[in-house]
Amino acid sequence: MTIHDDIDSYLAADLYYELSEQEERALHTHLIECAACRKIHQESKIMNKVLEEKFAREKPDPAFEQRMLAGFRNRIPQRTASTTKLIVGFMRLRSAQIAAVATLLLVLVQVGRMITGEGASAPRNRQYAAEERVAAQPSVPFSTEAGALGKSAGIAQETDKLATDNPILGGRLATPSVPAQTESKDEKKPTTGQMEAYAVDTYRSNDIAPAALANRKLVRNAQVEIEIANFDEAEQKITAFANEERGYVATTSSEKQANGKLKGEIVVKVLPENLDRFLQKMRGLGELKNQTLGTEDVTKAYFDTDARLKNARVMEQRLIDMLKTKTGKVSDLLQVEKELGRVREGIEKMQGELKYWDSQVQFATVTISLAEKDLEEPASFLVKERAQLALYAPDVEKVYNDIKGLASQKVQITNAQLDRDYSGRVSGRVGMLIAPEESDAVMVRVKGFGRVENFQGQTERIAQGGSGMSENARTKRDKVELNVTISREEQEQAFQQTTLQIRASSVDEKAKQLHALAEKQNGRVRSSSFSRDPNGREFASISLRVAMKNYPALMQSLNSLGKVENVSVQRQDRAGTQIDEANAPTDISIQIYSQGNIVSSETGLMATLRHTLAQGATALMWSLRMIGVALAFLAPWAIAILAIIWIAKRIAQARRKL
Amino acid sequence: MMDANEREVYRAAIRGDRDAFEMIIRTHSRTLFAIAYGILQNREEAEDAVQDVLIKAWKSRWRVRDPEKFPAWLCMIARHRARDVFRKHRTTPLSDEITEQIESEAIDTTSLNRQLHSALAALPEVHRSALMLRYFEEMDYQTIENTLGLTNGALRGILGRALAAMRKQLRPALASFEQP
Numbered sequence: 054m055t056i057h058d059d060i061d062s063y064l065a066a067d068l069y070y071e072l073s074e075q076e077e078r079a080l081h082t083h084l085i086e087c088a089a090c091r092k093i094h095q096e097s098k099i100m101n102k103v104l105e106e107k108f109a110r111e112k113p114d115p116a117f118e119q120r121m122l123a124g125f126r127n128r129i130p131q132r133t134a135s136t137t138k139l140i141v142g143f144m145r146l147r148s149a150q151i152a153a154v155a156t157l158l159l160v161l162v163q164v165g166r167m168i169t170g171e172g173a174s175a176p177r178n179r180q181y182a183a184e185e186r187v188a189a190q191p192s193v194p195f196s197t198e199a200g201a202l203g204k205s206a207g208i209a210q211e212t213d214k215l216a217t218d219n220p221i222l223g224g225r226l227a228t229p230s231v232p233a234q235t236e237s238k239d240e241k242k243p244t245t246g247q248m249e250a251y252a253v254d255t256y257r258s259n260d261i262a263p264a265a266l267a268n269r270k271l272v273r274n275a276q277v278e279i280e281i282a283n284f285d286e287a288e289q290k291i292t293a294f295a296n297e298e299r300g301y302v303a304t305t306s307s308e309k310q311a312n313g314k315l316k317g318e319i320v321v322k323v324l325p326e327n328l329d330r331f332l333q334k335m336r337g338l339g340e341l342k343n344q345t346l347g348t349e350d351v352t353k354a355y356f357d358t359d360a361r362l363k364n365a366r367v368m369e370q371r372l373i374d375m376l377k378t379k380t381g382k383v384s385d386l387l388q389v390e391k392e393l394g395r396v397r398e399g400i401e402k403m404q405g406e407l408k409y410w411d412s413q414v415q416f417a418t419v420t421i422s423l424a425e426k427d428l429e430e431p432a433s434f435l436v437k438e439r440a441q442l443a444l445y446a447p448d449v450e451k452v453y454n455d456i457k458g459l460a461s462q463k464v465q466i467t468n469a470q471l472d473r474d475y476s477g478r479v480s481g482r483v484g485m486l487i488a489p490e491e492s493d494a495v496m497v498r499v500k501g502f503g504r505v506e507n508f509q510g511q512t513e514r515i516a517q518g519g520s521g522m523s524e525n526a527r528t529k530r531d532k533v534e535l536n537v538t539i540s541r542e543e544q545e546q547a548f549q550q551t552t553l554q555i556r557a558s559s560v561d562e563k564a565k566q567l568h569a570l571a572e573k574q575n576g577r578v579r580s581s582s583f584s585r586d587p588n589g590r591e592f593a594s595i596s597l598r599v600a601m602k603n604y605p606a607l608m609q610s611l612n613s614l615g616k617v618e619n620v621s622v623q624r625q626d627r628a629g630t631q632i633d634e635a636n637a638p639t640d641i642s643i644q645i646y647s648q649g650n651i652v653s654s655e656t657g658l659m660a661t662l663r664h665t666l667a668q669g670a671t672a673l674m675w676s677l678r679m680i681g682v683a684l685a686f687l688a689p690w691a692i693a694i695l696a697i698i699w700i701a702k703r704i705a706q707a708r709r710k711l
Numbered sequence: 712m713m714d715a716n717e718r719e720v721y722r723a724a725i726r727g728d729r730d731a732f733e734m735i736i737r738t739h740s741r742t743l744f745a746i747a748y749g750i751l752q753n754r755e756e757a758e759d760a761v762q763d764v765l766i767k768a769w770k771s772r773w774r775v776r777d778p779e780k781f782p783a784w785l786c787m788i789a790r791h792r793a794r795d796v797f798r799k800h801r802t803t804p805l806s807d808e809i810t811e812q813i814e815s816e817a818i819d820t821t822s823l824n825r826q827l828h829s830a831l832a833a834l835p836e837v838h839r840s841a842l843m844l845r846y847f848e849e850m851d852y853q854t855i856e857n858t859l860g861l862t863n864g865a866l867r868g869i870l871g872r873a874l875a876a877m878r879k880q881l882r883p884a885l886a887s888f889e890q891p
Contacts, residue, residue, distance in 0.1 A: 062871025069845060069870070071852045093878070099885050100878050107827055108846035111754060113744050121740040122733055124762045129769055141727070709771060 056083045060090050064097045270355040270410060273325050273417040274347045275332060280424050281339035284315035287423055291319055294334045298327035300416065307423075312432040312519055312526075316424040322416035331419065339426075355410050362403040369396050430523045431516035438489075438533040439511040440496065445545045446503030452539050453481035455502050463488035464495055467534075481539040492533035499537060504636055506545060548601060548637035550623045551608075555645045557615030560591040563645050567595055570610045574603040579640075593645040602635040614645070721778035732772070736765055739782060742858060743789040745847040749839035750793035752828060760796050764789045783860050790836070823884045830880035838873035841866060 056063055056079055063080050066072045072080065084091050143149055281287040284307060292302050300323030307317030323331045332344070372393040376386065446452040453471055460466045468484040487495050500508075514528075557563040564581065571578055576599035583593045599607055611617055723731035740761055747757035747764075768785055775784050831839060837859065844855045856866050878885070 059871070061875040062867040065870040065874045066852075066867055068874075069852065071867075096878050096882070096885060097874060100874060100881065103823070103827070103881070103885070104842070104846055104877070107824070108843075111748065112847055113741060113754070113758070117744065117758070118737050118740055120758070121736050121761060121765060125733070125736060125765050125769070128762075128766050708773075711770070 056080055057087060057090060060093055064094055067094075068097060068101045268352075269350065270352045270414050271325070272349040272351055272410070272413045273328055274349070275328065275417065275419045276343070276345045276422070277332065277335055277341065277419065278343035278422045278424075279335065279339045279341055280426055282426055284317060284423055284425055287338050288317075288319060290338060291321060291335070291421060294331060295321045295323060297334075298323045298331045300324060300327065300331070303418075310428060310519075311517075312428075312430050312523075314425045314428045314430070316422075316428055319421045319423065321419045321421060323419060325414070325417045328417040328419070335419075335421065351410055351414070355407065358403050358406055358410075362400060362407065365396055365400045365403065369393065369400060372396065427523075429519045429521060431519035431521065431526050432523075433517045433526045434523075434528045435515045435517060435531050436528060437513045437515060437531045438492065439513070440533065440535045441507070441509040441511075442496075442499060442505065442535065442537045443507035444499075444503035444537060444539045445506050445542045446539055447542055449479040449481050449539050449541050452502045453483065456483050456485075456499055456537060456539075459495060459498065460485075463491045479541060481537075483537045483539075485535050485537075486532045487535060489530040489533060492535075496535065499535070503539065504542070504545075506540075542638065545638055546625070547598065547640035548625065548634070549604070549639040550625075550642070551604075551620065551639065552642045553611070553620040553644075554618045555611065555615045555643060556618060556648070557645050558647060560593045560645050560647050563614045564593040564595060566614055567611075567643065567645070570607065570614075571597050571599070574599055574607045574610075576603065576607060576641075589647075591647045594642065595645070596640060596642045598638050598640050600635070601637045601639050604639050604641075607641070611643070718778050721781040725772050725775050725778060725781065727772070732769060735781075735785075739785055740765065741848055742782075742844065742850075743785060745843035746786055746789045746840050747793040748847070749831075749843035750790065750797055750836060752832060756796055756800070757793070760792045761789065764792045767792070782858060786840075786858055786860075790840070794836075823881070826881055826884050827877075830877050833880065834873055834876060837861075838869050838876075841869050842873050845870065 060083075063072070063076070067077065067080055084094055144153070279287070288305060288307075295302050300321055303320040303322050305317065305319050307315050309315055321331070332346070335341075372389055375389050376393070379386070444452060450471065453469070457466060457469055465486045466483060467486055468482070470482045471479065472481070473479045485495075516523075516526075555563065561583070564583065568578060568581075576597045579596045579598055581593065581595040583591070585591045597607075720731045720734055724735055743761045743764055744757055747760040748754065751757045751760065764785070768788055775781050831842075834842070840859060841855055841861075844850045844858060848854075850858070852863060852866055855861070856863060859866075861869070
């Protein structure tokens with residue numbers, strides 16, 4: 054583009070001193086050459102001058118900025134800004150940021166706890182409390198030294214309490230408190246636990262009781278349960294052992310069981326110091342089933358009674374003295390006499406008690422329960438047989454009476470029942486007990502009365518006088534229990550069911566032929582029906598029952614009636630039952646039908662029109678449903694997106710208002 | 712290019728530094744006035760518009776991501792605001808008082824002045840803005856380019872065409888002006 058073409062912008066730039074030196078030179082050269090441009094240049098200069106003058110007047114005055122600032126300060130007050138600035142400035146501090154984050158985390162954790170309902174704070178506080186309580190007693194060291202023990206007894210209690218409160222802390226603190234406790238108890242009297250431990254020790258070492266136990270009144274008892282081979286032999290051995298250990302057999306009892314086995318109890322008294330050795334020997338008798346060893350410390354009760362006895366004796370003596378002096382009134386003397394009697398009674402009672410204890414303490418009591426091996430073995434077995442028989446017969450009543458006729462000495466009818474319902478169906482039930490030797494023969498006879506549908510036999514062996522197995526026990530056969538149910542053949546379920554269709558031209562005639570065929574094969578027609586539909590088709594349904602042996606022949610003969618179609622055979626195999634297959638009934642359902650009119654009424658213009666309209670309506674309904682489905686899919690999304698847009702707009706508005 | 716110091720001032724203003732923003736008011740309100748005047752052709756209205764623009768800029772300063780674009784953004788708001796005012800005032804009927812004022816002014820002003828007004832009004836908006844920045848602020852080309860977001864070539868063309876258009880409109884009046 055030449056300068057001449059672009060003269061306007063060149064001139065403007067020239068006026069505003071925005072041309073480069075080169076451009077300026079080029080412009081001036083052009084202005085010398087071109088008169089038109091020179092004129093425009095002239096005009097532009099005047100124009101510029103006019104504009105400069107004009108805008109100089111319109112320029113804002115020098116206070117303009119001040120006015121703008123004042124307006125701004127008026128409309129945006131400084132105060133709010135400074136507060137925000139203060140907060141913002143504060144938040145810029147690193148420490149403030151860290152504190153804020155920590156606070157936020159704490160708040161989150163607390164909120165989480167509140168939501169999950171986790172009560173973690175309570176036990177922790179208790180632990181702190183426990184530690185504080187312990188720390189409050191710093192002067193008392195937890196040591197096992199003897200000097201500290203007395204002092205620490207109180208602390209031990211305290212720590213025990215803490216231990217129950219707090220298992221963690223308790224585990225640590227409870228340890229030093231144990232020696233203090235045991236020592237204080239030792240001084241009073243040994244605990245049962247320790248006594249038992251002691252007894253075990255003596256049992257192992259077979260030592261004589263040490264001096265510490267010498268003044269003690271200990272009653273020792275033992276219960277032993279032993280299974281032995283022979284009771285008498287064991288009894289003799291026990292007597293011998295008792296003599297060896299300077300004891301004696303106190304009581305013996307025995308009992309004979311139905312299976313000839315013996316069981317019994319022997320009570321032996323031995324010297325306490327020999328008890329353990331005696332028990333050791335007992336083990337050699339047979340299999341030790343159970344043993345308990347008990348020690349009862351009667352020391353305190355014994356010496357209490359002893360002291361009371363001594364007091365009572367002194368009292369007795371004084372009362373006797375009073376009687377001897379014989380001063381005072383008669384009534385007083387009587388009173389003294391009475392009192393003396395009471396005191397003497399007490400003395401005797403206490404003496405008896407002491408004697409009893411002495412005897413108990415002097416000898417240990419060993420109660421030995423003996424039982425011969427296989428004590429539970431049965432004495433004999435009883436074999437019980439039970440049989441269920443289901444019969445089908447054409448004449449139920451006759452069979453029922455025949456079975457009842459079997460009754461004799463060895464065949465007892467326990468119950469017999471003949472039912473006839475409103476539809477004329479008859480069924481019978483006979484229950485009988487048969488002597489074992491006759492049972493097989495009778496059963497065969499009963500089975501011969503009809504067709505056996507079902508037979509179940511059951512044998513049970515009942516142990517008598519014990520349980521389990523025995524090689525020696527006798528076996529006895531009990532009476533055989535037989536239950537027979539008799540039903541009419543009609544009620545029997547067919548062994549096999551066949552359905553088929555025969556297409557034939559004249560249905561009526563063929564049905565008659567079928568009846569004849571069935572007659573020939575000993576079949577019975579159970580039902581038959583005939584129908585004709587509006588299209589002129591004829592149907593005859595006939596159901597037959599024949600014996601299985603005649604079935605193939607009948608099926609063969611059906612081919613003569615017409616075209617046999619759709620044959621289906623269903624057979625019910627009953628597992629586990631013996632079936633007389635040849636005579637089992639089989640059902641055959643036959644439908645004979647004719648073709649009828651071929652032409653359908655669903656032809657012609659009206660039918661076609663109807664079809665078309667129906668299909669159109671179906672298609673319309675289908676598309677409507679699809680639109681509904683599509684709406685159901687899209688509507689939630691559309692609503693969600695609109696909601697998000699709305700919220701975003703609201704947020705933007707709110708921020709703009711800030 | 713904007714120097715680092717200037718950019719820092721804009722950044723501080725965007726972050727909410729009031730002092731920085733007041734500094735910008737001092738330096739830029741005349742530019743904004745020029746732009747508003749270019750559209751409105753009325754000093755009072757232009758001044759009010761600038762005031763509104765400053766308030767609006769302070770409130771929505773967070774919208775500016777790049778500090779370098781802050782001046783251009785200010786000019787844009789000014790243009791929009793002025794245009795809004797212009798549209799509102801021209802559609803509502805003028806009240807009697809103002810009409811009288813305008814009439815009295817019209818009597819006072821010379822015919823050249825009136826012609827100048829109408830010639831300016833006939834110019835496209837960008838042309839007017841560029842002229843105003845040039846004559847009010849005596850800005851050089853580069854500053855005008857930065858302020859209005861134009862290239863050098865475009866600005867040269869714009870100013871050239873603006874002057875030419877004015878010249879053609881005012882030619883008879885200028886001729887009489889030349890005579891004396």
